[in-house]
Structures are given as C-alpha cells and as structure tokens.
Amino acid sequence: MKRINVIFFAILMAFVFSIFVSLNPVSAITAGEIIQKVKTANPGLKDYRAKMKCKLNASYNINIGVRFKGDFYYKAPFRYKIKLHNVPSFMSKYQQTFVDSFGPIVKPQDYNYTVMPDQTVEGVNCHRVVAVPKQEMGDLLKVELWVNSSNYILEKLLFYYKNEGKIERRPTYSQIEGFWLPIKESADFNFPSIKLQAKLETLYDNFKLNQNYPDSMFTDKQ
Numbered sequence: 001m002k003r004i005n006v007i008f009f010a011i012l013m014a015f016v017f018s019i020f021v022s023l024n025p026v027s028a029i030t031a032g033e034i035i036q037k038v039k040t041a042n043p044g045l046k047d048y049r050a051k052m053k054c055k056l057n058a059s060y061n062i063n064i065g066v067r068f069k070g071d072f073y074y075k076a077p078f079r080y081k082i083k084l085h086n087v088p089s090f091m092s093k094y095q096q097t098f099v100d101s102f103g104p105i106v107k108p109q110d111y112n113y114t115v116m117p118d119q120t121v122e123g124v125n126c127h128r129v130v131a132v133p134k135q136e137m138g139d140l141l142k143v144e145l146w147v148n149s150s151n152y153i154l155e156k157l158l159f160y161y162k163n164e165g166k167i168e169r170r171p172t173y174s175q176i177e178g179f180w181l182p183i184k185e186s187a188d189f190n191f192p193s194i195k196l197q198a199k200l201e202t203l204y205d206n207f208k209l210n211q212n213y214p215d216s217m218f219t220d221k222q
Contacts, residue, residue, distance in 0.1 A: 029115075029127065030115065031113035031114060031115045031129050032108065032113065034113075034115065034127050034129055034147055034152070035108060035113060035129070037147075037152040038145075038147055038152050038153075038154065039077045039078065040077075040152075041151060041152040041153055041180060042076075042179045042180055042181075044178075044179070045076060045179045045209065045210065046075070046076055046210045046212065047073070047074055047075040047076065047209075047210060047211055047212070047213045048073075048074050048179075048181065048207055048208060048209045048210070048211070049071060049072065049073050049074075049207070049208045049211065049213075050071070050072045050181070050182075050204040050205065050206065050207050050208075051069070051070075051071060051072075051204070051205055051206040052069060052070035052071065052072050052082075052084075052202055052203070052204060053067070053069055053202065053203045053205070054067065054068050054069065054070065054084075054200060054201070054202045054203075055067050055200070055201045055202075056068070056198060056199070056200050056201075057198065057199050058189075058196065058197065058198035058199075059195075059196070059197045059198070060194075060195065060196045060197075060198070061195070068084060068085060068086045068087050069084075069085045069086065070082055070083055070084040070085055071083045072204065073213060073217065073218070075213055075215070075218055078107065079215070079218040080218065081217060081218050109134075110133060110134060110135070110137075111131040111132060111133055111134060111143075112131070112132045112134055113129050113130070113131050113132075114129065114130045114132075115127065115128070115129055116128040116129065116130055116144075118149070119146065121146045121155045121156050121170075122155075124148055124150075124155055125148075125149045125150075126146040126147055126148055126149060126155050126156070127146075127147045127149050128144065128145065128146055128147075129144070129145045129147065130142055130143070130144050130145075131143045131144075131145060139161040139162040139163075139165065140159060140160070140161055141160045141161060141162060142160050143157060143158065143159050143160070144156075144157070144158040144160075145157055151180060153171075153173055153180050154171060155170070155171070156168070156169070156170050157169040161191070163191070163192070163193035164192050164193065165190065165191040165192070165193065166188075166189075166190045166191075167187060167188070167189050167190075168187065168188045169185060169186075169187045170185065170186045170187070171184070171185040172184045172185065176207055176209070177207075177209055179209065181204070181207060182204055183203070183204050183205070184201070184202060184203050184204065185201070185202045185204075186199070186200070186201055186202075187199070187200040187201075187202070188200075
C-alpha cells in the first residue's frame with residue numbers, strides 16, 4: 001500500500017509539473033540568443049545621455065524622503081556612466097550599489113545564463129533569464145531578467161544579494177527618435193540585514209542621442 005501511495009504521489013507531481021510547463025513554457029530560444037537580442041535591441045543607437053530626476057523614500061532607522069538629480073550616459077553595446085548630484089549623506093555608503101544596479105548584465109564572459117519558463121509582466125509576454133556571476137561580484141548572487149519577447153527590451157530586473165538583500169527595477173520605455181529608451185523607472189531596495197527599505201522613482205528626459213562619447217569617459221564595466 002505504501003509503495004502504491006509513493007507511485008501515485010510521483011504521478012501526481014509529474015502531472016502538476018507538466019501543467020506548470022504547459023502554462024509557462026520554456027522558450028525555444030536559447031539564453032545566448034536572448035542576451036544577444038537584448039544587446040542589439042536598438043540598432044543604430046551608438047550612445048546617449050539623459051537627465052535623471054530621482055525621488056527616494058527610505059526607511060533606515062528613520063523615514064527619509066529626498067530628491068536628487070543626475071546624468072545617465074550610455075554607450076553601445078553596454079557601457080554606462082552615472083553622475084549623481086546632491087546625494088544625501090546616508091546614501092553615500094550604498095551609492096555604488098545603486099550605480100551597479102544599472103550596470104550591464106549582458107556580458108556573457110562574466111555570467112552564466114539559464115532560460116526559465118516564460119512569464120508575463122503587466123500583460124507583456126517575457127522571456128525569463130537567470131544570470132549568475134562566474135566570479136564573485138561583491139554581495140551580488142544572481143539577477144533575474146524579464147525580457148520582452150517582441151522587442152527584447154528589459155521589462156523587469158531582480159537583483160539578489162547576500163543576507164537576503166534585493167533590488168527590483170521596473171523600467172518604462174517610450175520610442176524616442178525611433179529607439180526604445182527608458183523614460184521612467186521604479187526601483188525597490190530591500191536589505192533586511194541592515195534594516196534598509198527604499199523606493200526610488202526616476203524620470204529620464206532631455207535625451208541627447210549619438211553624441212560620439214569617447215570610451216575614456218566610461219567605467220571599465222561594460
């Protein structure tokens with residue numbers, strides 16, 4: 001009887017799994033193909049600069065609400081630079097974590113990628129990819145990417161850090177001069193080990209496209 005119960009349970013689990021896969025199919029496209037399409041989602045875009053307007057609400061011993069500005073620079077395929085202005089002192093220790101969360105995660109030599117079952121993000125069908133660093137990258141453990149299956153822009157990113165830390169980013173895009181560019185973004189920061197919770201809302205405007213920025217102005221991370 002016990003053996004029959006075990007067999008029945010195994011069959012039931014297999015059936016449930018088959019339903020899950022049928023409802024959330026794994027993409028036929030490979031992780032490498034998805035990442036390559038993300039890198040080439042805006043053909044013809046060499047670089048751009050956008051002004052950033054940031055609104056931060058944080059709980060870190062006390063509740064804090066601040067606003068600050070910045071400049072975001074991008075150069076294809078995935079170089080970036082962020083200059084923040086008037087950043088509050090309590091953020092200075094975590095400013096690099098904030099900057100790194102904008103960093104490129106489509107550099108195959110630095111990550112191992114795994115395709116997961118497709119999911120929808122606010123009604124948009126997305127390929128889901130998990131990126132795990134090949135070597136230690138500070139406290140970062142892995143990143144989940146939700147990639148729009150039609151135009152291959154990043155709809156959602158979830159960063160996992162040691163001690164259960166997380167950053168979730170949700171960009172909103174618009175076509176500017178024919179390119180898909182972020183015009184706003186919401187990011188949730190949760191680091192329970194240091195009792196830090198924060199929500200950051202960022203607006204991007206005043207875009208300047210294809211300015212031929214030199215390599216020398218960008219960080220080595222690319």
